[in-house]
Amino acid sequence: MNSVTELVNGFFEWFGNLGIFLWQVLRATATPPYEWRELIRQLDEVGAKSLPLVALAGAAVGVVISLEAHYSLSRFGAKSMFPVTLVYTVVQVMGPIITGLVVSGRVGAGIGAELASMKVTEQIDAIEASAINPYRLLGATRILACIVMLPLLTIAADACGLLTGWFAQALVEPLSFHQFITSGFKGATFNAFLPPTFKTAVYGLIIGLIACFQGMRTRGGAEGVGRAATNSVVLGSLFLILADVVLVKFILVVFP
Amino acid sequence: MSTAYEIATEQEEVKRDGSAPFVAVDNLRKSFGSRMVLNGITLSVGRGETLAVLGRSGTGKSVLLRLIIGLERPDSGSICIHGQEIAGLALDQMGDIRMKMGFLFQHAALYDSLTVAENVAFPLEHHRKEMSSSDRAGRVRELLAEVGLERDLDKMPSDISGGMQKRVGLARALALEPELLLLDEPTAGLDPISSGEIDDLILKLQRERQMASIVVTHDLHSARTIANRLALLDRGNVVIEGKYEDLDRSKIEFVKEFLKLS
Numbered sequence: 001m002n003s004v005t006e007l008v009n010g011f012f013e014w015f016g017n018l019g020i021f022l023w024q025v026l027r028a029t030a031t032p033p034y035e036w037r038e039l040i041r042q043l044d045e046v047g048a049k050s051l052p053l054v055a056l057a058g059a060a061v062g063v064v065i066s067l068e069a070h071y072s073l074s075r076f077g078a079k080s081m082f083p084v085t086l087v088y089t090v091v092q093v094m095g096p097i098i099t100g101l102v103v104s105g106r107v108g109a110g111i112g113a114e115l116a117s118m119k120v121t122e123q124i125d126a127i128e129a130s131a132i133n134p135y136r137l138l139g140a141t142r143i144l145a146c147i148v149m150l151p152l153l154t155i156a157a158d159a160c161g162l163l164t165g166w167f168a169q170a171l172v173e174p175l176s177f178h179q180f181i182t183s184g185f186k187g188a189t190f191n192a193f194l195p196p197t198f199k200t201a202v203y204g205l206i207i208g209l210i211a212c213f214q215g216m217r218t219r220g221g222a223e224g225v226g227r228a229a230t231n232s233v234v235l236g237s238l239f240l241i242l243a244d245v246v247l248v249k250f251i252l253v254v255f256p
Numbered sequence: 257m258s259t260a261y262e263i264a265t266e267q268e269e270v271k272r273d274g275s276a277p278f279v280a281v282d283n284l285r286k287s288f289g290s291r292m293v294l295n296g297i298t299l300s301v302g303r304g305e306t307l308a309v310l311g312r313s314g315t316g317k318s319v320l321l322r323l324i325i326g327l328e329r330p331d332s333g334s335i336c337i338h339g340q341e342i343a344g345l346a347l348d349q350m351g352d353i354r355m356k357m358g359f360l361f362q363h364a365a366l367y368d369s370l371t372v373a374e375n376v377a378f379p380l381e382h383h384r385k386e387m388s389s390s391d392r393a394g395r396v397r398e399l400l401a402e403v404g405l406e407r408d409l410d411k412m413p414s415d416i417s418g419g420m421q422k423r424v425g426l427a428r429a430l431a432l433e434p435e436l437l438l439l440d441e442p443t444a445g446l447d448p449i450s451s452g453e454i455d456d457l458i459l460k461l462q463r464e465r466q467m468a469s470i471v472v473t474h475d476l477h478s479a480r481t482i483a484n485r486l487a488l489l490d491r492g493n494v495v496i497e498g499k500y501e502d503l504d505r506s507k508i509e510f511v512k513e514f515l516k517l518s
Contacts, residue, residue: 024347031348033382122365129325129361130379130432131354133347 021135021213025143028136035137042145046107050153057102058157061094062086062165070169080183082175086165087184092196095158097244100203102157103150104236108211111142112232115215116225124216139212146208150200158197191255199247203240210236276339278303278436278468279324284333285492286319293319295492296333303435306462306469308479310514311489317472318362320489321438324470325359326350337436355383358429358467362441364421366413372424373409376400379431399427403457419450426457430465437461437469443478455481476518488514 069085115138118124127134166180211232218228277300286294293316301307309317322328324335326342335343337353345353366375376396380387387395400406403423413421422442429437442458443451455478462469462482473479479486480500487497488511496503496511503511 027348117368121368122361122363123367125322125327126359126361126365126367126428128327128347129354129357129359130382130428131351132379132382133351135347 017217018209018213021139021216022209024135025139025209025212028133029140029144031136033136035141038137038141039144042141043149045110046103046142046145047149047152050103050106050149051156053106054099054102054153054157055160057098058090058095058160059164061098061157062090062161062163063168065089065094065161066165066168069165070172079173082169083166083180083182083184084186086169086180087162087188088192090161090165091158091193095161096154096196096200096203097241099150099154099157100200100207100240100244101237103146103153103203104207104240105233107146108207108232108236109229111208111211112215113225113229115212116218116228119216119218120221120224134216139216142212143205143208146204147201148204150204150207151198154197154200195251195255199244199251202243202247206239206243207236210239277301277336278305278338279470280334280336281320281324282334282336284320284323284335285331286316286323286328287331293492294323294330297489297493299487299494299497301436301468301470303468304462304466305485306458306471306483308471308473308483308486309489310473310476310479310486310518312514313474315489316492317489318440321359321440321470321472324436325354325357325438355432356434357436357438358432358434360422360425360429360437360439360442362444364413364418364425366421366424366428368413370413371409372400372405372411372413372416373397375413375424376427376431379428383432395431399430400424402430402461403427404453417450419446419454422446422454423457426454426461430461433465435467437467439469439471439473441473442471443473443475451475451478454478458482474518476515 065086069082069089070079073079073081073085115124118138124134124138127137162181162184166175166177169175169180170177214228214232214235218224220227279299279301281297281299284294284297285292293314297316297320299307299309299320309320311317319328323330324337326345326347330343333343334341338356340353342350342353366372367378370378373393373396376399377392380392380395384392397406397409400409403426405420405423405427408416408420413424416424426439426442439458442454446454458469458471459482461467469482471479471483485498486500486503488495488503490510495508496506503515506512
C-alpha cells in the first residue's frame with residue numbers, strides 16, 4: 001500500500017516540478033537579455049544536424065508506405081488511389097510522427113545527457129553563480145530551437161518520403177512525378193496539410209521541455225547522466241505519442 | 257527630529273561605508289529532508305578579510321558558501337551582503353548581488369566544451385557587453401597571466417591538470433572584479449606544491465585586490481597561510497572562531513582533536 005502511495009506521490013511530484021520548470025523557462029524567455037547566439041547554435045544543433053537522419057527516416061517510411069499501399073490497393077482494384085494515399089499517409093500521419101520520434105531519440109538524448117553532465121559537474125551552478133540565468137541560457141534556447149525546427153524537419157521528411165514513395169512505385173509501374181503530384185494533391189486544402197505539419201511544434205515543446213527538465217534536475221554522477229538521457233528519450237517519445245492522440249482529434253475538430 | 261525614512265537611510269549608509277561586515281550571516285539554518293546541515297550559524301567577514309571555514313566532511317561548509325551565493329535557499333536566518341538582505345531574493349533578483357561575488361568550485365566546474373580562454377571570457381561576454389572583443393581578449397589574457405596560465409589559452413579543460421583547472425576557475429571567478437571571493441576547497445586533491453602555489457596566488461590576490469574572502473577547506477596548513485580568522489564547524493554550528501592561536505589554546509575537546517589530527 002505504501003509503495004502505491006509513493007508511486008502516486010512521485011507521479012504528481014514529477015508533474016508539479018515539470019510545471020514549475022516550465023514556468024521558470026517561460027519567465028526567463030519573456031525577459032531580457034535574450035541569448036541569441038546560443039539560440040542560433042541550438043537551431044543548428046537541432047535542425048541542421050538532425051536533417052540527414054530525419055531525411056533518411058522519411059525516405060525509408062516513404063518506400064514502406066509505397067510498397068504497402070501498392071499491394072493493398074491492387075487487391076481492392078483501387079490502384080488509381082495510390083498517389084493520394086501516399087501523400088495523405090506521409091504528410092498527415094507518418095511524416096510528423098517519424099520526425100518527432102527521430103528527433104526525440106537524437107536531440108532528446110543529446111540535450112538530456114549534455115545538461116545532466118553539466119549538472120553533476122556543477123557547470124550549471126557555475127553559470128548561475130556567474131549571475132547568468134541557466135533557465136534562459138540552457139533551457140529556453142534548446143526548447144525554442146526544438147519548437148522552431150520540428151515543423152521544418154517534418155517538411156523535409158515529408159518531401160523525402162513522397163520522393164522515395166513515388167520512386168518505389170515508379171519502379172513497379174510507370175508513373176510520372178508530375179502525374180503523381182497532380183493526383184496526390186488534387187483537391188487538397190491548406191487545412192489538410194498545414195495543421196499536421198505545424199502540430200510538430202508541440203512535439204518540439206515536449207521533446208525540448210522533457211529533455212531539459214530531466215537534464216537539469218539530475219543527481220548521482222555517471223549513473224544519473226545515463227538515466228537522464230534514457231528518460232529524456234523514453235518519456236519524450238511516450239508523451240509525444242500521447243499528445244498526438246489529442247492533437248489529431250483537435251485538428252479534426254478545428255480544421256475539418 | 258529624523259524621520260523613519262532618514263533613520264533607515266542613515267543605517268543603510270553605515271552598513272555600506274565599509275566599517276560594517278561585508279558578509280553577515282545570522283542564525284542561518286538549512287536542512288535537506290530530515291538532515292539538519294546548518295543549525296543556526298552566525299558569521300561575519302569584513303572587507304579585505306579572509307575567513308577560513310574548517311570542519312569535518314558533511315558539516316555544511318560547502319552548503320554555507322552555496323547559501324551565500326544563492327545556489328541554495330536557507331530554511332531561516334539572514335544573509336546580508338554589503339548591507340543587502342539576500343535570503344529571500346528570487347533567482348532573477350540575485351543577478352546584481354552575484355556580480356559582486358566570485359565563486360571557485362571544489363572541482364573548478366569549468367565549462368568542458370569551452371577552451372581555457374573561453375571559460376574566463378564567459379562572464380565577460382554576458383555582463384560586459386560594452387567591451388569590444390579585442391578588449392575582452394586582452395582582459396582574459398591579463399586574468400590568465402595573473403594565475404600564471406597565459407600560455408594555455410587555447411587548451412581544453414580536459415587537457416590541463418587539476419591544479420591548472422583550479423587556477424582557471426579562479427581567473428573566471430575574478431573576471432567581474434568581485435568584492436567577495438568564495439573558495440570551496442581550493443587545494444583539495446592537489447599535491448603539496450600545487451597547493452602551495454594556489455595559496456600563494458590567493459595571498460597575492462588579497463594583497464592586490466583587498467576583497468573579502470571565505471575559504472572552505474580541510475587543509476589546516478592552507479587555512480593558517482591564507483586566512484586572518486578561522487571558524488571551526490561541527491554539527492552545523494560554529495564551535496570556535498578566531499585566530500589560529502585561539503584555536504590552539506582552546507580547551508574544547510573537539511577543537512583539540514581536530515587540530516591534533518589535521
